[in-house]
Amino acid sequence: MxxxxxxxxxxxxxxxxxxxxxxxxxxxxxxELSLVSYTLLGHLEERDGCRATDLAAHYALDKSTVSRQVAALERAGLVERRVDPEDHRVQVLHLTDAGREILAQVTDSRRAAFRERLADWPQEDLVRFAAYLERYNAGPGGTGSD
Amino acid sequence: MxxxxxxxxxxxxxxxxxxxxxxxxxxxxxxELSLVSYTLLGHLEERDGCRATDLAAHYALDKSTVSRQVAALERAGLVERRVDPEDHRVQVLHLTDAGREILAQVTDSRRAAFRERLADWPQEDLVRFAAYLERYNAGPGGTGSD
DNA sequence: CGTTCTAGTTGTATAGTACAACTTGAGTGA
DNA sequence: TCACTCAAGTTGTACTATACAACTAGAACG
Known part of the structure; x- marks a missing residue:
């Protein structure tokens, strides 16, 4: 080989x-926030609100899975649903202030963990590793682990 | 920053x-082979047999989880257990021929996907990226994503 | 020996997931 | 307008992966 x-x-x-x-x-x-929930919350923040169907499509999850995840997030007061006045079937999901706060908190703590784990790496290696990862994820989709 | x-x-x-x-x-x-099963099978091939405890430690899984995974793999005829003659508590796990074959099949298909995704990377970058990942995963546990 | 340690199994509980059946609302063609 | 079909979500059900705790069986050491 x-x-x-x-x-x-x-x-x-x-x-x-x-x-x-x-x-x-x-x-x-x-x-309080599983990887999936964290990801969904992140998506909501990034897009400034979206529909459950969009989440399902984007993350290749079943709509029932998203439905339950969203229900849990709503129960926890992290997202709110606003019925689309144009189409009453649609619920546009938005982060609440609490959701935004928890998302920021978890992001911080995740970042701290990564930083600690990478503490003894020379800066040059960090930069190169980061570049490789970006390149990998940005690469042609669908065939790798997408 | x-x-x-x-x-x-x-x-x-x-x-x-x-x-x-x-x-x-x-x-x-x-x-036919979950991510975990695949990983465990791969480890067995690499080490040419090992104990369930080693698998648990290496992949940060509970011993009960490994126990059930191994039981399933044995049921499927992909691994066999050989009681260690030196220590009757220990079961040394080995791939069966069927296990080796399925592992090779899945590895091929996964590798093809990764290879396609990494097709246009210079070899030098592949080697360095691989080294970074190994280093990351081998790093101090518990805080990052371990 | 008996105590303590180690390897593994089993009971139980939970999360995440999919699929299928259903409800509700929107669009569409005759 | 009415029936039919399509779309968004929810709910019932089942399965897998997982952890933790309680257990069994064997080993090690005093």
Whole structure:
């Protein structure tokens, strides 16, 4: 096997390990906000509100899954639903102030954890690693882990 | 914000994106072998057999989780348990031929996906990216995404 | 020996997910 | 206008992955 092929295999394996760990630890780190909830909240902030169907499509989740996630987030007071006056089937989801606050908090704490984990990395390596990750995620979608 | 801090933030964001995408797609790609099972099988092949406890420690899984996963894999005929003659508490897990075959199949298909995604990367970058990921995952546990 | 440690299993509970059946509202063609 | 079809969400149900706690069985060491 060439060095490139073996590197691809390593990348595949390590990304897989990371994905599994991320999910497991997200729950422990932030019992109030699972990785999915965090992601959905982030999406709502980014888009400044959207429909449940959009979330389902964007994250390849079943609409029932999104429905229950949103219901939980609403129960927790982190999002609110506003019925679209144009189409009464549609509920436009918005972050509440509390939701915005928790999202910011979790983002901070996640960032702190990453920072600690990467504390002894030389800056040059951090920058290069970050660039590789961006390049990977920005790459042609659909075939990798998308 | 320093370049190092901004790099940390990028790493956090991109890793999160990756994790979310991987989670969404892992199950759909290989219905016959979950992400966890695949990872465990891969570990067994790499180490040429190991104990359930080692798997649990290495992947930060509860021993009960590993126990059930292994039981399922054994039921499927993909691994076999050999009681350690030195210590009868220990079961050394080994891939069966069927396990090796399925692992190879799934690895091929996953590798193809990754290879396609990484097709236009210079080998030098692949090797460095792989090294960074290994280093990240091997890093001090508990705080990042471990 | 008995105590304590280790490897693994089993009981129980929870979260996240999918699929299917349903409800409600919107659009559309005769 | 009315019936039919399509779209957005909800709810019933089932399954998987997971953790934690309680347990069994074997080993190690005094």
């Amino acid at each position: 060439s060095a490139a092929e073996s590197a691809v295999e390593t990348i595949q394996r390590e990304m897989t390990i990371f994905a599994r760990r991320a999910r497991a630890s997200a729950g422990r780190m932030h019992p | 320093s370049a190092a801090e901004s790099a940390v933030e990028t790493i956090q964001r991109e890793m999160t994106i990756f994790a979310r995408r991987a989670r969404a797609s892992a199950g759909r790609m290989h219905p």
